[in-house]
Structures are given as C-alpha cells and as structure tokens.
Amino acid sequence: MGLFDFFKKKQKIETTEIEENTVSSIKQSGKSLNEIYAKKQNIEITKNPNEVFLLIRIYSEYIVRFIGMQLQNNYAPIAAYQKTDGEIIGYLYIAKDISYNLSAAEVISNMEIEFEKRLNEKSIKSYVILYHSNFQDDNNHSVSKKNDEFTAISIKYKTTDLKGNLGLRYFFNEDQISFDGISTFSREQNNLILKTELKEGKDYFQERVIIEEQIIENEIGLKIKKVNNGTVGDMWAGVFGFDRLNSEEGRNFLTIHSTFVLFQEPVKSNNEVLISEYASDNIIFRGVKKTYNTTRTAFPVLKTDFFVDVINKQINEWDNIDNLEAVITGNGRDTFGLIYFATDYAINKEKYHSNKKLNIELSGIIYTLEISNMPETTADGPNYSEDFTMYMPNSKRSEFGYFDFIGQLESFREIDILDNRPSSGYILKIRLITNNDIPDFFTIEMFVNKENMSFENLEIGMKLSGLFQLQGQIKE
Structure with a gap:
C-alpha cells in the first residue's frame, strides 16, 4: 500500500462531484463534446451497421453522459440496461459518505453479477457497463487503478446472443482531453453515437445502489467505522505547500523525504508497529511501519502542549492503510465537538479502543488562510461581537477532521522546516472559541505554510479565516 493517495490541486475541496459519487481528480477540458471529438479516418465507413453497433447505439445517451462526467472529474463506473419493453434504465452506485466507497473493480464486478442474474431470469434484454481502462487499441480492458493509467473508456456489453468489450480511446494534452471514438466503429457510426x-x-440514473457505511460497536460502547479512502496527502501539502508538491519535482522530494523518515531508528515499537521520527522545529515527521508486512505510512505532526479532556464516541479506522491510521470523533471539555486525525493511533490503538475519556493534545494544519471579513451587522441580521470566533465541520471533508473557522490570532512565530530545501511558514496560536471565564477554552496552535496564505503580514489580534485539519494524540 502507498504512503499517501497523491495530491489534488489547491482547489481540491471544490472538486465537482456528480451524482454524489466519490471522484478522482484529473485534468479536464473546458471545450464542448463536439469540439473535442476527433475520429481517426483510417476505418472504412460501414453501410450496414452490425449487430454490436445496433446494440451500443441504444445506449448512446449513456456514453455521452459518461464522457460528460469525465470532463467534470468523475471517474466512477456507470451502467445501463434494457428492460423487456425496450425502456433503458441507468444504474449507479452511490457512496453514502466520502469516507467509505468501493473500488471501480468491485463496483463493476457487482454490476456484472446483478445483470447476469437478470439476464438469466429474462427480466432484461441487455446491459452495458462503462468504466475507465488501460485499453490502447488492443484487447486489454483491465480497470485503471491510478490516474496515470487512464487511457480509454471501456464498454462491456451483453445480451443473450452477444457479449464483448469495446474501447473508446482518449488523450490528455495539458488541460484538455481529446477522444478518438470507439475503435471498431466507423466515423459515421461514431458520429451517430457521440x-x-x-x-x-432527465434523471439518467433511475436505479441507484447505496454503498452503506460499515459500523460496529465495541464492548465499551465506542463505534468503530470502516474507512477505505483515507489519505494524509493534504497534511504534507499543508506543511510544504500545495503548489510545490503538485509539481513532479515536489512529488519526488516528498517520496525521498518520507522514505528518509521511515528509515530513521525507531523511537517506539510494539509487536505490530515500528514508529520512527524526524523533527524540524515543532514539526515532527512520523513514520509508521508494520512489523509483519510491508504496509507503511508517514505524515507531519505539529507538536503542542495544549490538551483537553476528550470523550471519544467514534473511531473511523482507515482500512486502506491496514488500520494504522484513524480519525476520531468526540467532545472536548464535555462541550464542543471534535473530529481529529489521531497521529499516535498505530502505537496507541488499544488505548483508544478501551478508553472513552482521554487527555488529548490538539493542534492543526491549515490548508487555506485569509483575513476574515466579518459580515456587517444589520437591523434584520445577526449581531456579531468584536470577539466573535467559531469553527464548524467542513461540508465536504468533515469525515477527515477538516474545519472551516473564524479565529483570533493570539500569537505567531515564523519557522523554516528542513535545512535542505527549506519551507517557510508560521506556527499560529488561534482562539477558536471565546470564553470569558476560561481564556484558553479552545485556543490551539496551528501551522500554515506561506504558500497557502492569501496575504503576507500577520498582526496579533487580527481575525483570520480558512480551512484546517485537526490533529490529536494522547498526552504522555
């Protein structure tokens, strides 16, 4: 398994989601389908379309719909089937929340099993499944698993008499995608479809299958939820800058640096994991390795002295990293809600599972930072006091401990991370909850890279807003 699921660009939080599916970030084109469609003219036009073409043509809207989804960064498989009365029904898997989804291969397999059953029962006449594959004008219709493997749309089709796969090649050129058309069809046939x-x-997906989250409750009443698409990639970009790590040079730097962290001498260990660390000022780069297999991960941690009593309610274990990482939901000081990435989960898993109440050190990594523009107070609107502060779960990434906030800057300190190819930023002390009786009721330290700020100069007392991810670990 990889160290991290690699980076989306700075506007990652606003990535378009179609039909509520979890999506992959990839280049897209702003051109219309007719503008980008370009068929190679080395295939002879067929006067009498064959049976396969006649079958595929009835699914033309779904092929065009699938291309449209790709242009909006949605790479989830879709399907459609023909009822016995000729009606075409779209079929789609939908993730109930962003933290748990099925892989494209799992979805395709489930679809095929269901449609084969219906064909045998004669309740449908045919079906097609559309997905992104490694097809390159050959017979390889294997499912693409990584962004850099996407080469074509594959169309798996089946009737009682016909079955097979077709490929529709496409090519990336900077921010555009060009399509070749279905390789075995003539230009005329492709035009009729595309x-x-x-x-x-029109609702093109009349039948939807909900991918249900998997939650159990342990003996002390903690809910344990399975997550299979957690990633620490944004934490690295928060420390080193999104623009820097989106370049090839930046990705190479990250691979080298994370490997360096993982091969430091272990500072902690048990029968299951080895923990290694490398410190740069108050930023700790932590590596985690399984003792009995090759699973490993690495991420940055902002070390802090601030801690609160937390009553944990739910643990979201990251199954895709062999349960080495988790995001935990609970309440701080019996008052405010918390969702934090547990930076010590691999070594302290037993403590988290056996104790609801723990002293948790809390800090944050900021992904976007702006000077807050407080709404004006009007006669009909809400009244905001001068010391107003707030934080709330981000609407799209709350499952991973992301929060939008308006906070007051209490102090700051500039630091450089690493001596070799340094990255500059600030450790900020930000008040997120104003409590006149307890000044530090919820005032935490957070790190921001200068690249992720929309302004330059900080001043104590200023109001700041943005997006951060909360981190936590058990106080030693």
Missing part, C-alpha cells in the same frame, strides 16, 4: 444530445433535466 453527437447524441442529452435531454435537459
């Missing part, structure tokens, strides 16, 4: 117009306002 120039199909979609019906405005």
